[in-house]
Amino acid sequence: MTRFVSRMLAGIAITVQLAMAAHAQTTAPAEAADAETQARAASAERHVVYLPQMLAELFGPGTGGAAPAQPAASGDAPSTNGDVSDGHTGPAASPPTTAGAGALARPVAPQRAISGAFVPDEVLVTLDGDADVAAAVAAQFGLELRSARASGLLGRTIARFGISDGRPVAFVLAQLEGDGRLADRVPNHVFSLQQAAAVVNYAFERIALDAGSVSGENVSVAVIDTALDEAHPALVDRVASVFDALPDMAVKDREHGTSISGLIAGDGPFRGMAPGVRLLHARAFEGGISSTNVLLAALDWAVEEGAQIVNMSFVGPENPLFSSACRNAMARGVVLVAAAGNNGPGAPFGYPAAYDGVIAVTATDVHDRVMGKANRGRYIDLSAPGVNVVAPIPGGMDVVTGTSFAAAVVSGAIANLIHAGGDAAPEALSELLRTTAVDLGDPGRDEDFGDGLLNARAAMEKRVAD
Numbered sequence: 001m002t003r004f005v006s007r008m009l010a011g012i013a014i015t016v017q018l019a020m021a022a023h024a025q026t027t028a029p030a031e032a033a034d035a036e037t038q039a040r041a042a043s044a045e046r047h048v049v050y051l052p053q054m055l056a057e058l059f060g061p062g063t064g065g066a067a068p069a070q071p072a073a074s075g076d077a078p079s080t081n082g083d084v085s086d087g088h089t090g091p092a093a094s095p096p097t098t099a100g101a102g103a104l105a106r107p108v109a110p111q112r113a114i115s116g117a118f119v120p121d122e123v124l125v126t127l128d129g130d131a132d133v134a135a136a137v138a139a140q141f142g143l144e145l146r147s148a149r150a151s152g153l154l155g156r157t158i159a160r161f162g163i164s165d166g167r168p169v170a171f172v173l174a175q176l177e178g179d180g181r182l183a184d185r186v187p188n189h190v191f192s193l194q195q196a197a198a199v200v201n202y203a204f205e206r207i208a209l210d211a212g213s214v215s216g217e218n219v220s221v222a223v224i225d226t227a228l229d230e231a232h233p234a235l236v237d238r239v240a241s242v243f244d245a246l247p248d249m250a251v252k253d254r255e256h257g258t259s260i261s262g263l264i265a266g267d268g269p270f271r272g273m274a275p276g277v278r279l280l281h282a283r284a285f286e287g288g289i290s291s292t293n294v295l296l297a298a299l300d301w302a303v304e305e306g307a308q309i310v311n312m313s314f315v316g317p318e319n320p321l322f323s324s325a326c327r328n329a330m331a332r333g334v335v336l337v338a339a340a341g342n343n344g345p346g347a348p349f350g351y352p353a354a355y356d357g358v359i360a361v362t363a364t365d366v367h368d369r370v371m372g373k374a375n376r377g378r379y380i381d382l383s384a385p386g387v388n389v390v391a392p393i394p395g396g397m398d399v400v401t402g403t404s405f406a407a408a409v410v411s412g413a414i415a416n417l418i419h420a421g422g423d424a425a426p427e428a429l430s431e432l433l434r435t436t437a438v439d440l441g442d443p444g445r446d447e448d449f450g451d452g453l454l455n456a457r458a459a460m461e462k463r464v465a466d
Helices: 002-026 028-032 035-046 051-059 131-140 169-176 255-265 292-304 320-331 403-419 426-436 456-465
Strands: 118-127 144-151 156-162 182-193 220-225 239-244 278-283 289-291 309-312 335-339 359-364 382-385 389-393 396-400
Touching (some): 118 131, 118 292, 131 144, 131 156, 156 292, 169 182, 182 292, 220 255, 220 292, 220 403, 255 278, 278 292, 289 292, 292 309, 292 320, 309 403, 320 335, 335 426, 359 403, 382 403, 389 403, 403 426, 403 456, 426 456
Parallel strands (some): 220 278, 220 309, 239 278, 309 335, 335 359
Antiparallel strands (some): 118 156, 118 182, 144 156, 389 396
């Protein structure tokens, strides 16, 4: 083996010399160029071959920085294990390493494919230490610590690392895999609001609820969305608390958040589904886009503020950290309601709606037909009006369309049920809505309508009877 390696290295050296000689011949005409051009050529020549990387590709399992990510099943996430053993009891070959990414060369785990859109130069990790530990990890791996905060829902510090040298996110996650200080390593996935264009007006009255008797008084409902217009007549004095998860970004968008909050808590010129609720509003979107890190901060805040219901009218890819946060929120008794998504029948599952226990809501029109652009799938739980419904917007009212608004209708209906008393556990309320829904589409639960159309009157009557 030693003789083979020696011959291989000699071959590599000859190959390098030939490559450099050929390069020199092809660049001979450049001798007449100016000094700056010659300097760039010399710099390029010095970087023709990286011998450590070449050796890793020849003798390693092919997981160096230049290797493509390997396909993975949908929903796969980087392992949260610390040190990894391959099961051998004797000496084992060292895994490939990457030099120049931090103070020390580190083993690189196999890369995995990443599903969904994500911030291209950031990763999220959780750890048991504080910001100083996060800073040490960042320095070791050649990363920039952009933020670090304690998460009550996750029970750890969430650190957001920036990648300033162009390494792919999947490669950085693979580098971080073997560090025992880290519990989770995930992409910073991107989420988008679920609003569609609308042109035709109609007032939704498809759910049997007496507008004169609705009330969410003393029920805390959190909305994670864009900023809202607190001066809108339907929302004046209706907002109990506001949180800005994007404090360094100027507020430009208030429309979607105003509509969602108005549909739930509006009063006066526009009566929402549950006027009187204690409305908690978290700004987490600008330009229709947010990220996992921002949404985690907003959800943490909502739960700490005592939210009993959290409305999440947005969709993104599956993310292990956000999944854990949602699961822990529900374990604390918080009801999570989410939009199913407006990406069409063939779209992948929309999250957080597709997480177990989250009430996933699709949108129907005045004729109880499912919205054409709504997501489909076994994760759909409930249908509610969401096509061309009237809602507040900054400066007035308008018709809006999307599973976002159907989710808000359901959140408001749940606030009425909690106000009426009885079991407020997420599982109990979900079961109540499921068993009282009006079946639509194929008999029984289906992938278009879930268990059927929200029937607020039937749910309230059963609630009182029980």
